[in-house]
Amino acid sequence: MTTLLNHTHDTARSSWLASANAAGTDFPIQNLPFAVFRRRGTGEPFRGGVAIGDQIVDLAAVSRNAGLQGLAAKAVAACAQPALNDFFAMGPDAWQALRHGLFALLESTASGAAVAALRAGLVPQAEVEYAVPARIGDYTDFYTSVHHAANIGKLFRGGDDVLTPNFKWIPIGYHGRASSIGVSGQAFQRPMGQALPHGASAPVFGPCARLDYELELGVFIGQGNALGAPIPLDRAFDHVFGICLLNDWSARDIQAWEYQPLGPFLAKNFATTISPWVVTMEALAPYRQAWVRADGEPQPLAYLDAPSVREAGALDIQLEVWLQTEQRRANGAGPARLSHTSFRHQYWSIAQMVAHHTVGGCNLQPGDLLGSGTVSGPTLDQAGAMIELTAGGRNPLTLEAAEGAGPAETRGFLQDGDAVILKGWCEKPGHARIGFGESRGQVLPAIGA
Numbered sequence: 001m002t003t004l005l006n007h008t009h010d011t012a013r014s015s016w017l018a019s020a021n022a023a024g025t026d027f028p029i030q031n032l033p034f035a036v037f038r039r040r041g042t043g044e045p046f047r048g049g050v051a052i053g054d055q056i057v058d059l060a061a062v063s064r065n066a067g068l069q070g071l072a073a074k075a076v077a078a079c080a081q082p083a084l085n086d087f088f089a090m091g092p093d094a095w096q097a098l099r100h101g102l103f104a105l106l107e108s109t110a111s112g113a114a115v116a117a118l119r120a121g122l123v124p125q126a127e128v129e130y131a132v133p134a135r136i137g138d139y140t141d142f143y144t145s146v147h148h149a150a151n152i153g154k155l156f157r158g159g160d161d162v163l164t165p166n167f168k169w170i171p172i173g174y175h176g177r178a179s180s181i182g183v184s185g186q187a188f189q190r191p192m193g194q195a196l197p198h199g200a201s202a203p204v205f206g207p208c209a210r211l212d213y214e215l216e217l218g219v220f221i222g223q224g225n226a227l228g229a230p231i232p233l234d235r236a237f238d239h240v241f242g243i244c245l246l247n248d249w250s251a252r253d254i255q256a257w258e259y260q261p262l263g264p265f266l267a268k269n270f271a272t273t274i275s276p277w278v279v280t281m282e283a284l285a286p287y288r289q290a291w292v293r294a295d296g297e298p299q300p301l302a303y304l305d306a307p308s309v310r311e312a313g314a315l316d317i318q319l320e321v322w323l324q325t326e327q328r329r330a331n332g333a334g335p336a337r338l339s340h341t342s343f344r345h346q347y348w349s350i351a352q353m354v355a356h357h358t359v360g361g362c363n364l365q366p367g368d369l370l371g372s373g374t375v376s377g378p379t380l381d382q383a384g385a386m387i388e389l390t391a392g393g394r395n396p397l398t399l400e401a402a403e404g405a406g407p408a409e410t411r412g413f414l415q416d417g418d419a420v421i422l423k424g425w426c427e428k429p430g431h432a433r434i435g436f437g438e439s440r441g442q443v444l445p446a447i448g449a
Contacts, residue, residue, distance in 0.1 A: 004285040004312070008032075008100060011432050014108045016115075017122075019053030026277075026425065026435025027051040029106055032099055033242070033277040033436070034084060037128040046131045048079030048087065051277055051437070052106055054125050061121035062102075067114035072101035083135045084278075088241045089366035091223040095241060096282060130183045130276035133244075134220060134367035139181060140357060141216075141248060141268070141371035142173040146347040148376035151388040156256075168298045171348040171356045173373075177269035181369065184439045188271040190416060190446040193254035203257055207446035210252035210393060211414040215321050215384030215422055217343060218246035218274045219350055219370040227363040234306040236351035237281055239364065243317070243350075245275035245422045245439040246371050252387055252413070272371075273441035275422070283434055287426040288312040291349050303359055304352050313351050317343040317436075319375055319424045321384065323399065325409055326417035333405035335421055338389060338397065341382035343375055386413055416445045 007013065008030060014021045015029040027033065029052065037049045037056060049056040060080035062068065068076055075098035078087040087094070104110060105118050143149065146167070153162030166172065182188075190211060194203040222241035225231050231239055248268065255267030291313030293299055319342065324335035353370055374384040383389045390396055393412035401408065414420070424436035 004282075004288070008103050008282070009286050009431060011430065015052060015106045016108045016110065016119075017053045017055060017106065019055065020106070022053065024433065025053055026437055027053055028432050028434065029103060030432035031279065031283050031434035032102055033279045033283065034079070034133065035276040035278065036082060036084060036131045036133050037123070037276070039123065039127055040129045046082040048081070048084055049123070050102055051125065055122040056125055056128060057102060057106075057118060058121045058123055062118060065114075065117035065121065066105060067117075068098070068101045071097040076101075082131065083133070083367070085134050085367040088134060088220065088222040089224070092238055095222065095280060099280060099282060130185070132181060132183050132274065133276065133278050136178040136181055136367055136369045137365050139176040139178040139272070139369045139371070140173050141176045142171055142348070142353050142373040143167075144171050144346050144348040144353065144373040145376045145384070147345060147378055147382070148374040148384060148388065151376065151383060155387065155392045168347070169301070171353045173353070173357065174263045176264075176272070176371070178369070180269055181272045181274060182441070183274060183276050184437070184441070186271060186273045187442040187444050188249070189444045191251050191254065191266065191270040192446055193251060193266045194257055195253035196257045208251035208254055209413070210387075211443060212250045212252050212386045213321065213414065213420045214248035214250055214374040215319055215339070215341070215376075216246040216248050216374060217317065217372040217424075218244040219353070219372065220244065220278055221354075221364045221368040221370070222366060224365040224368070225358055225363055228361040229363075230358040230361065231354055231364070233304060233351055233355040234308045236354040239354060240281055240350060242278040242280040243284065243436075244278045245319075245424050245436050247273040247420060247422055247439050247441055248371055248374070249273070249441065250385070271441065273439050274369075275437050275439040277437045279434065279436055284315060284317075284426065286431040287316045287428065289314045289316055289344065300352070304355060309349055309351050313349040314344050314346075315350070316428070317424055317426055319343060319384070319422065322421040322423065323411070324419040324421065325399070325415070327406050327409060328402065329417075329419075331404045331406045333402040335419070336399040336402065338386070339381055339383055341375055341377035341384060343372070345377045345382070346372065346375065386411065414443050416443055418443050
């Protein structure tokens, strides 16, 4: 793993932009994640940007003025468009060339006309709106947390056989809906659908009564693969541009009625909310760690096993879920934290998801999005969905108190007006803390309700 580290991970490096050096910032110079943005309230075109401190490097402006050369210049020109697909398709050499070129211009020691042009073109993050970073042709959602799967199995099946027989052998996934994926700030109506009430013999139609969130990571595919040409496991990360936060909203009562025999449909296709910032795999290199399959567990089949994954296939990404209710919002109180976990607990790695997705010949394309599946840790306070935290609504949560929050509130499932905020970051001794920003989505009343 040490070969993945370079000067852009050096904690001794800083930026001439003071906010990039502030303690606790998500966006120090060691991060430099990508998004698509424009100034709020304007008709200007969306284009690529890179976060630094509390500002955005306008990549369309950089492509005109900042004097990047060679492959970095070609890469930044691709980022001047309203979606990053062409940049993603250029592959790891181009991704690194642009990130390193921007790093050099943003360093505290940088000077010259190119630096002055970049500085003049910075846009405050507080003044922008974001779009989904890429045209997402296809979206696949996985199911890769053994703790989440066990918790759900206990709720729905009980007994000792809480996992399906295939869970420990393949990264389970299903093809989801790309058109309803939105960026942080997404607000959506509570979905309508069929559900079978307890004890009933016929379903009813109406608003979802058991609306839930799912804490996930989103994986943006960079360069794709040809139809019929699987991506080998040890090359999988060459095809992953970066990672964002992803909320896979779920209508649990609709899901319980419809999911057999073909899996989720209306329960999942009404909204998916991602964070605007995509953190590159290069920036995440310090937080990769050994991927371990414990003794006594089934070992992966050969196409899902490689020394590179065993050595550094896991990622230690800290994740939190927060809930902002209508009451707390009206009283000026902040959101309540519901859980905190880490992506390192996932049973299957990102590389294994990519390799398995393509082993049958499927061709991934630049901008395709993979969902990691709900991220839950080994204890209940690390659960990534409300259905786990509340035992299917039977044990409602009491939201943590806050000054001015008003009377105590409980939740079995989400109510209208609730906003769910996902946060993520990486930190460890000897390396800079880097963050993902947030994914925020809000539930509106059902249409006609």
